[in-house]
Amino acid sequence: MNKSTVGRKTSGLDKVLRVALYTVLTIVAAFYLIPFIVMLITSLKDVEEIRTGTLLSLPASLHFDSWVKAWSSACTGSSCGGISPYFMNSFQIVIPAVLISTLLGAINGYVISLWKFRGSDLFFALLLLGCFVPFQVILLPMARTLGWLGIANTTSGLVFVHVVYGVAFTTLFFRNFYQSIPNELVKAARLDGAGFFTIFYRIILPVSTPIIVVTVIWQFTQIWNDFLFGVAFSGFDTQPVTVALNNLVNTSFGGKEYNVDMAAAIIAALPTLAVYVFAGKYFVRGLTAGAVKG
Amino acid sequence: MNTKAANSGSGQTQSGRPARLSLADWMPKIVMAPTVIVTLVCIYGYMIWTAVLSFTNSRMLPSYDFVGFDQYERLFNNDRWMVALTNLGVFGGMFIAICLFLGVTLAIFLDQKIRAEGALRTIYLYPMAISFIVTGTAWKWLLNPTNGLEKMMVNLGFEDFTFNWLADPDMVIYCLVIAAVWQASGFVMALFLAGLRGVDGDLIKAAHLDGASIFTTYRRIILPSLKPVFFSAMVILSHIAIKSFDLVAALTNGGPGYSSDLPANFMYAHTFTRSQVGLGSASAMIMLGCVLAILVPYLYSELRGERHE
Numbered sequence: 001m002n003k004s005t006v007g008r009k010t011s012g013l014d015k016v017l018r019v020a021l022y023t024v025l026t027i028v029a030a031f032y033l034i035p036f037i038v039m040l041i042t043s044l045k046d047v048e049e050i051r052t053g054t055l056l057s058l059p060a061s062l063h064f065d066s067w068v069k070a071w072s073s074a075c076t077g078s079s080c081g082g083i084s085p086y087f088m089n090s091f092q093i094v095i096p097a098v099l100i101s102t103l104l105g106a107i108n109g110y111v112i113s114l115w116k117f118r119g120s121d122l123f124f125a126l127l128l129l130g131c132f133v134p135f136q137v138i139l140l141p142m143a144r145t146l147g148w149l150g151i152a153n154t155t156s157g158l159v160f161v162h163v164v165y166g167v168a169f170t171t172l173f174f175r176n177f178y179q180s181i182p183n184e185l186v187k188a189a190r191l192d193g194a195g196f197f198t199i200f201y202r203i204i205l206p207v208s209t210p211i212i213v214v215t216v217i218w219q220f221t222q223i224w225n226d227f228l229f230g231v232a233f234s235g236f237d238t239q240p241v242t243v244a245l246n247n248l249v250n251t252s253f254g255g256k257e258y259n260v261d262m263a264a265a266i267i268a269a270l271p272t273l274a275v276y277v278f279a280g281k282y283f284v285r286g287l288t289a290g291a292v293k294g
Numbered sequence: 295m296n297t298k299a300a301n302s303g304s305g306q307t308q309s310g311r312p313a314r315l316s317l318a319d320w321m322p323k324i325v326m327a328p329t330v331i332v333t334l335v336c337i338y339g340y341m342i343w344t345a346v347l348s349f350t351n352s353r354m355l356p357s358y359d360f361v362g363f364d365q366y367e368r369l370f371n372n373d374r375w376m377v378a379l380t381n382l383g384v385f386g387g388m389f390i391a392i393c394l395f396l397g398v399t400l401a402i403f404l405d406q407k408i409r410a411e412g413a414l415r416t417i418y419l420y421p422m423a424i425s426f427i428v429t430g431t432a433w434k435w436l437l438n439p440t441n442g443l444e445k446m447m448v449n450l451g452f453e454d455f456t457f458n459w460l461a462d463p464d465m466v467i468y469c470l471v472i473a474a475v476w477q478a479s480g481f482v483m484a485l486f487l488a489g490l491r492g493v494d495g496d497l498i499k500a501a502h503l504d505g506a507s508i509f510t511t512y513r514r515i516i517l518p519s520l521k522p523v524f525f526s527a528m529v530i531l532s533h534i535a536i537k538s539f540d541l542v543a544a545l546t547n548g549g550p551g552y553s554s555d556l557p558a559n560f561m562y563a564h565t566f567t568r569s570q571v572g573l574g575s576a577s578a579m580i581m582l583g584c585v586l587a588i589l590v591p592y593l594y595s596e597l598r599g600e601r602h603e
Contacts, residue, residue: 018406027402028396029417035432035476036420039380042435054446055436097315098344107325115322123595125328132529132589134537136561136578140347140571143338144356165330225425226556228558232566242427246544249431258435266432269424276423280416 003088043262050258066259070267074260083264085237086244091270092223093240097162098219100206104163105170105191105215106208110200112171113178114186124175131168138165139232146233153235161233162223169222170215177211178204213282221272241268298593341582347575354569365576375577378555381467382584385556386535389478390472391532396475396525402512404483405490418480426477430544433451433473434460462554466546470538470554473545478534482527489523490516525592532588536581557581 038055043066045059064075072082088240110126142161143152151157181204230240239247245268249261276283350363368376400418404411421429436442439458448457459465493516501511517543539558546554555563557577565574 021403021406021408025400025408025414032417032421032476032480035429035436038436039432046456051439054449055442055445066494104329108329111322111326116323120322123326123333125593127333127424128593128597129391129589130333132533132576132585133337133341134533134558134585136537136539136558137344137582138336139562139578140339140356140565140575141343142336145336164332168333168337171329196325207586221423225427227425227427227543228562231543232562242425242540244371244429245431249434249544258441261431265428267530269428272423272425273471273515276420277416280373280419280423281412 026261039262039266042267043070043259043282045259047259060179063259064086066257067267069257070248070260070264074257074264076244076250077251079236083241083244083248083267085266086239086241089155089234089238089243090240093158093162094223097159097166097223098216100159100211100217101163101166101170101219104167105174106149106173106205106212107168107200108171109174109176110204112175114181114183114204115196124171126169127171131172135165135228139228143232152233153238155238157233158229158240159237161163161227161229164217165229166222170219173211173215173218176210177208181207209283210282213279217279218284220275224272244268313370338417338418343577348579350572352571352575353570356571362574365572366580369576369580372554372573372601374555375557375560377552378557379558379580380405382536384467385470385474385538386532388468389474390528390531392471392475393482394527396479397486397527398517400479400483401486402489404487415484417582418483420480421477422481422484424477424541426474426538427544430475430541433476434471435543437469437472440517444533460546461550462548466550466554467557470541470545471554472594474534474541476537478531479539483522483530485527485530486520525595529588531590533585536584 020035036054041056041059042050042060044064046063066173070082070086073080074082076083076086114119123192146152146157146161149157149160151160185203186199189203194202222238225242226240227242227246230243231246233241234240247262248264328334346358347356347360348365349360350362351359352400404414408414437457437460438444439456439461442457443459444455447457459469497519498511498517501515506514537558538556539562542548542554542556542559548555548559557580561574561577561581564570
């Protein structure tokens with residue numbers, strides 16, 4: 001909404017209202033921030049201090065051993081190498097899956113909005129519906145298929161699954177974005193002799209940056225944060241970090257080390273938080289630019 | 295791509311010539327083919343496959359002995375499933391209502407020329423970036439009956455303060471609501487903020503000139519024009535609620551007992567750990583039914599609306 005139209009008058013009542021407004025916004029901000037702050041300070045305390053202190057009390061001195069332990073020696077299930085191998089697994093899954101699904105989404109979106117053919121609208125409707133199917137209905141057949149393909153319990157298997165179920169979303173994003181590109185542009189380029197890929201590469205891709213950013217952020221967070229596919233389709237050595245974190249927290253021999261749990265949880269959240277902090281504003285901007293219009 | 299082929303592609307409709315089958319004409323279809331095949335097989339094919347399994351007596355491995363609606367009957371006579379379904383109603387209803395309320399309110403508040411808008415928006419939105427597994431782990435610690443909130447309040451001097459929702463079968467579902475709202479409400483706020491920024495400025499100016507207060511302007515003009523955003527947000531939120539699996543896994547693991555199970559967790563447990571593939575498939579089909587009941591009317595109106603444009 002247009003900024004200049006709101007809050008012009010400043011009477012006494014308005015001032016009171018603004019103070020109230022800022023107070024509410026600050027309290028809500030605390031609600032969103034406190035869990036992370038508690039995680040952080042808990043991860044820096046030693047076990048004794050956690051036992052005697054309270055949630056929001058600051059650590060007497062900083063202990064980073066829980067971070068080291070979470071990274072390299074904490075036990076997840078029956079193996080005790082910390083969450084670092086699984087952290088790497090997640091990257092090995094996320095990077096190819098994001099790249100492939102984004103590329104396919106861009107091409108599909110380009111076809112559906114600018115090279116319509118008989119049935120392409122129907123297919124788009126099917127795809128749209130497919131975005132929202134609960135994954136529970138495909139879980140078992142997919143497990144069998146991965147077995148047949150010989151990629152059950154492998155990283156490539158997980159990449160495959162994430163691409164298959166990510167393409168619906170990436171196509172939707174690109175299609176909605178390309179919808180606003182005038183058809184005449186493509187027609188003119190074709191008269192000038194440009195082919196399917198030339199037009200895509202020379203005309204469409206250069207204007208696609210905002211939607212590429214949105215799609216990459218979306219796919220990165222979705223795939224990094226996935227747990228269901230990870231727990232259903234990964235092998236012991238190919239588990240993503242979310243599955244390892246859950247195992248670590250639920251591994252229950254020895255005393256419960258909440259500081260290690262919290263450190264591991266923060267580590268598992270770092271990549272998406274980093275993406276969000278550095279690129280979040282492009283995400284919101286991209287949303288405004290039309291990713292959620294459809 | 296050669297010139298001739300590309301030209302024939304664009305010329306065919308205008309001149310009425312029969313289409314020549316050149317590579318360029320086929321290109322769009324060729325590049326779409328993998329997605330079409332994968333979607334038809336891996337979404338719609340599998341859906342049918344699961345539907346078929348739900349009518350069989352499959353246990354550990356899929357079998358194709360058809361038993362009619364037996365699995366559905368077993369499902370609805372299963373106490374654990376009924377708990378899961380009721381939980382979904384409570385959890386989903388509260389989660390959607392609170393997220394929408396918070397999202398709209400925060401978006402409107404942030405839309406009032408707030409000084410630190412960028413920072414606040416970042417704070418409200420960051421939980422969305424985090425996995426439900428992490429969220430669950432964090433809230434499990436915060437809500438822990440002996441170490442968390444309860445102990446903090448006792449140490450602050452409220453000796454009799456008790457907060458053991460995580461251990462209380464009647465209250466544990468609300469722990470899921472708290473954590474899920476914390477995670478998703480910022481996203482709803484972002485959707486509405488994007489919507490608010492897209493409202494036609496002239497419309498608002500006109501309302502101002504007519505002497506409408508900010509409150510009236512929002513209630514009568516701005517919010518009604520955000521109806522599509524309401525629908526999108528509701529569809530997204532119900533989808534999150536129905537497929538919620540990881541939050542339960544991390545925060546309560548369905549416990550105490552199975553009092554905080556949701557259908558997604560029921561399905562996973564029966565299909566993959568309890569060797570009840572038939573029953574698990576039937577539960578998945580019910581989940582699909584819930585999603586379709588919400589989605590089909592929505593998509594229908596969306597796609598129809600587009601054609602009218």
